[in-house]
Amino acid sequence: xxxxxxxxxxxxxxxxxxxxxxxxxxxxxxxxxxxxxxxxxxxxxxxxxxxxxxxxxxxxxxxxxxxxxxxxxxxxxxxxxxxxxxxxxxxxxxxxxxxxxxxxxxxxxxxxxxxxxxxxxxxxxxxxxxxxxxxxxxxxxxxxxxxxxxxxxxxxxxxxxxxxxxxxxxxxxxxxxxxxxxxxxxxxxxxxxxxxxxxxxxxxxxxxxxxxxxxxxxxxxxxxxxxxxxxxxxxxxxxxxxxxxxxxxxxxxxxxxxxxxxxxxxxxxxxxxxxxxxxx
Amino acid sequence: xxxxxxxxxxxxxxxxxxxxxxxxxxxxxxxxxxxxxxxxxxxxxxxxxxxxxxxxxxxxxxxxxxxxxxxxxxxxxxxxxxxxxxxxxxxxxxxxxxxxxxxxxxxxxxxxxxxxxxxxxxxxxxxxxxxxxxxxxxxxxxxxxxxxxxxxxxxxxxxxxxxxxxxxxxxxxxxxxxxxxxxxxxxxxxxxxxxxxxxxxxxxxxxxxxxxxxxxxxxxxxxxxxxxxxxxxxxxxxxxxxxxxxxxxxxxxxxxxxxxxxxxxxx
Numbered sequence: 001x002x003x004x005x006x007x008x009x010x011x012x013x014x015x016x017x018x019x020x021x022x023x024x025x026x027x028x029x030x031x032x033x034x035x036x037x038x039x040x041x042x043x044x045x046x047x048x049x050x051x052x053x054x055x056x057x058x059x060x061x062x063x064x065x066x067x068x069x070x071x072x073x074x075x076x077x078x079x080x081x082x083x084x085x086x087x088x089x090x091x092x093x094x095x096x097x098x099x100x101x102x103x104x105x106x107x108x109x110x111x112x113x114x115x116x117x118x119x120x121x122x123x124x125x126x127x128x129x130x131x132x133x134x135x136x137x138x139x140x141x142x143x144x145x146x147x148x149x150x151x152x153x154x155x156x157x158x159x160x161x162x163x164x165x166x167x168x169x170x171x172x173x174x175x176x177x178x179x180x181x182x183x184x185x186x187x188x189x190x191x192x193x194x195x196x197x198x199x200x201x202x203x204x205x206x207x208x209x210x211x212x213x214x215x216x217x218x219x220x221x222x223x224x225x226x227x228x229x230x231x232x233x234x235x236x237x238x239x240x241x242x243x244x245x246x247x248x249x250x251x252x253x254x255x256x257x258x259x260x261x262x263x264x265x266x267x268x269x270x271x272x273x274x275x276x277x278x279x280x
Numbered sequence: 281x282x283x284x285x286x287x288x289x290x291x292x293x294x295x296x297x298x299x300x301x302x303x304x305x306x307x308x309x310x311x312x313x314x315x316x317x318x319x320x321x322x323x324x325x326x327x328x329x330x331x332x333x334x335x336x337x338x339x340x341x342x343x344x345x346x347x348x349x350x351x352x353x354x355x356x357x358x359x360x361x362x363x364x365x366x367x368x369x370x371x372x373x374x375x376x377x378x379x380x381x382x383x384x385x386x387x388x389x390x391x392x393x394x395x396x397x398x399x400x401x402x403x404x405x406x407x408x409x410x411x412x413x414x415x416x417x418x419x420x421x422x423x424x425x426x427x428x429x430x431x432x433x434x435x436x437x438x439x440x441x442x443x444x445x446x447x448x449x450x451x452x453x454x455x456x457x458x459x460x461x462x463x464x465x466x467x468x469x470x471x472x473x474x475x476x477x478x479x480x481x482x483x484x485x486x487x488x489x490x491x492x493x494x495x496x497x498x499x500x501x502x503x504x505x506x507x508x509x510x511x512x513x514x515x516x517x518x519x520x521x522x523x524x525x526x527x528x529x530x531x532x533x534x535x536x537x538x539x540x541x542x543x544x545x546x547x
Contacts, residue, residue, distance in 0.1 A: 183345050184375040186363040189392035189440065199388075203379040279379045279420040 052249035060253035061085075071233075074151045085257055092234030092261075095151040096224045099158025103220075104213055107163040111170025112205070116197055128167075136161035137226045144230070154224065154232035161223040162216045169212015173205025207280060210273050217269060221262045235261075295354075296321040296444065296476040297342060302351035304337055310501035311337040312348070317495055317504055324470060324477045326491035328484060328530060334502025335480045336372075339446050342478060343369050355444065365394055368437030370447040374429040376421040376436070382408065383417040385432050389440040407435040410469060427458035434466070438473065447479040451486070463489050467514060484534075488526045489516050496533040506533050 035054050042053030052060075064085030071080050071087045074094050082090060114121045114128075139160050143153035177200060185200045228236025235254045242250035297319040304312040311334035319325045327335045340346040342353050344363040353360040355367065368389075376385050386407050390400045397403050408417055411431035421429055430450055437445060451459045467490065470477060481487055487494045488510055496505040508529060512522050 178375075180371060180373060180375040181377060183340075183343075183363075184369070184371060184377075184436075185388070186345060187343055187367065187369040187446075188389035188436070189365045189394045191362075191394070200377070203377070206379070279381075279422065 049246045049248045052252050056249040057252040057256070060247070060249035061256055063250075064088075064253055064257065085253075088233075088235045088238050088254070089257060089261060091151075092224055092228065092236065095155035095227075095232060095234070096158055096220060099155035099224070100162045100216065100220050102155075103159035103162025104166040104216060106159075107166030107216075108170040108209055108212075111167040111172075111209075112174055112197070112202070115171045115174030115205075116193075116201060132164055136164075136223050140227065140230055143227070149227075149231045151232065154227040154234070157227040158220050158224050161220050165216040165219055166209070166212045169208050169210075169215070170205060173208030173212075174201050176208070177201045177204045207277055210276065214266065214269050214273065217265050218262060221258060225258065294320045296323070296356060297478065298354040298357075299338070299342070300352050300354065302338070302341060302348040302353060304334065304341065304346065304348050310334075312341075313501035313503050314351070315497075315502065315504055316351075317507060319476055319478060319493075322474050322476055324479065324490055324492045325495060326487035326493070327478065327480045327495045327497060328482065328487045328534070329497030329502070329505075330482065330499045330534065332502075333497040333499035335497055336448055337502070338497075339369075339448050339478060339480050342444070343367050343446050345369075365389065365392070365440045366442050367444045367446055368440065368442035370430070370433045370437050370445065370450045372449040372452055374421070374426075374433045376429055376432055378421050381418050381420055382413055382424070382432050385421070386435045386439050388436060392440075395440050403439065407439055410438070410472075411435045412465070425458075426454045427462060430454060430462065431465075434469070438469070441473075443476060445475045445477045447477065449481055450479075452481070452483075459486070464515065466490070484527050484530050485518055487530065488512075488523055489518070494530055496530055498534075508533070 038051075039054050042048070042051045042056075045051040065083040067084045068081050069084040069087040071082065071091055072078070073080055080087070080090070110124075114124055136157055139157055140149075140153075143149065143156045147153035147156055181200050181204060182196060185196060190196050190199055224234070225236035225239070228234045229240050231237065235258055239251045239254045242248070242254065295318045299315055299317055302312050302315045303310070309332065311332075315334070315338065327338060329335050337346060341348050342355070342360065344360045344367065347361075360367075377388065380388065383404055386404050387400065389395055390397050390403060408414060411434055413428065413431055413435070416424065416428065421432070424432065430453075433450065451462050454462065463486070479487075479490060491510050494508045494510060496508065497503065498505045508526065510526055512520075512526070516523055518524075
């Protein structure tokens with residue numbers, strides 16, 4: 001994520017087409033250099049499974065889409081046959097998406113409420129301080145005893161991770177609402193607290209809320225893979241599953257897949273963010 | 281000079297705003313101490329004073345944004361308890377909603393349930409036209425200059441047709457030329473709408489340019505030093521003798537020249 005921000009600021013420094021070309025060429029150079037080092041490293045390392053080379057990994061990646069796998073859609077229970085890579089990604093998304101959306105909604109909801117209502121803030125702040133430092137993956141044990149380590153359990157862990165990031169985004173956003181804007185709204189006839197929240201606090205906090213959500217997209221990918229290492233189905237599980245068979249190139253292929261999935265979501269959300277926050 | 285002139289019971293009928301023995305303290309400072317004066321219906325009243333004389337606090341008290349510790353503010357004879365659509369406010373730093381366009385900002389008050397307008401769209405267009413922002417309806421505040429932002433601020437406050445317009449150093453952050461133009465525009469608008477205006481400034485020339493009457497305040501504690509009527513024809517020339525005399529009179533009220541650096545007078 002910080003990498004993305006860097007390129008953003010570079011765009012402003014070296015504006016213009018020429019600067020862009022230079023920047024892309026450098027980026028391409030960096031990638032090629034890395035591939036070269038990787039390839040050379042893989043050549044000299046024995047046994048070969050310690051570092052699977054880029055060519056083997058690329059093969060493994062394309063294999064993910066050359067074979068197909070049947071998965072069960074949760075809740076509906078129907079079976080779906082998809083290319084293996086897509087199937088594993090879908091399995092991950094079955095707990096990633098509900099966990100992220102539910103965690104984000106609850107986190108944003110509580111963050112707004114606590115940031116807006118001082119009494120609620122007084123009540124809950126110490127509790128929040130105590131619970132916040134617990135890493136989401138530590139909840140794995142409860143995910144297992146409460147839900148079992150399948151979609152629901154993994155979704156729960158993702159939920160915890162999404163919850164806190166979004167909570168702090170919304171909380172900070174509402175706390176930062178300028179009193180001048182709420183004063184202006186009061187003199188323009190906003191009387192009820194709920195109207196003030198809707199008309200002033202929410203739009204004013206939107207940049208923070210959206211940044212929180214975008215951060216949680218990335219964080220939850222890390223968390224979801226962690227949860228799957230404990231046995232929930234999906235790309236994370238396949239990474240460890242492949243390595244158990246010493247098919248390390250396949251592990252690398254799944255790692256690519258995660259990176260690709262994250263990049264797509266991040267770019268997509270940035271576009272949404274840019275259009276929603278055009279006023280900034 | 282005597283303290284302020286008016287006691288509350290005189291001329292109650294023409295008094296739009298009555299400030300009665302208002303005191304307000306913040307942690308260590310006495311922002312307002314026993315302040316009393318009144319503003320007549322349709323009057324353009326400027327409040328001048330050094331930083332920390334409580335002039336902004338006074339304005340916020342009239343707006344209903346701050347409660348006085350003691351004393352009361354009456355608007356049209358009724359005590360002020362909360363902000364209301366009868367008192368529009370223009371802020372020093374504009375306080376525009378950055379996520380709303382010019383049109384959206386002007387429209388804000390019109391969309392409140394307490395406000396009724398037969399044709400809100402037309403009203404918004406009329407106001408944008410009034411403050412000379414045609415063509416900028418869909419611009420966001422970040423795209424506007426300071427002067428344009430404050431035009432939006434004024435249009436937004438005027439939208440709900442308040443009887444009173446409260447202005448807190450509205451032109452303090454715009455350059456001198458723009459300020460002159462905004463003065464002329466504000467006087468035009470006032471001539472059209474006939475609102476009662478309370479205008480806070482630390483710029484003596486600005487006060488003499490605009491006001492029917494200038495309330496001079498002193499700081500620490502914030503008290504009313506005197507009130508001075510400005511009976512000059514408009515538009516007023518800053519270089520005219522009468523203008524200079526009035527400005528000098530206010531300057532003398534504010535303090536001796538040796539002391540003048542205390543006052544942020546940009547004239």
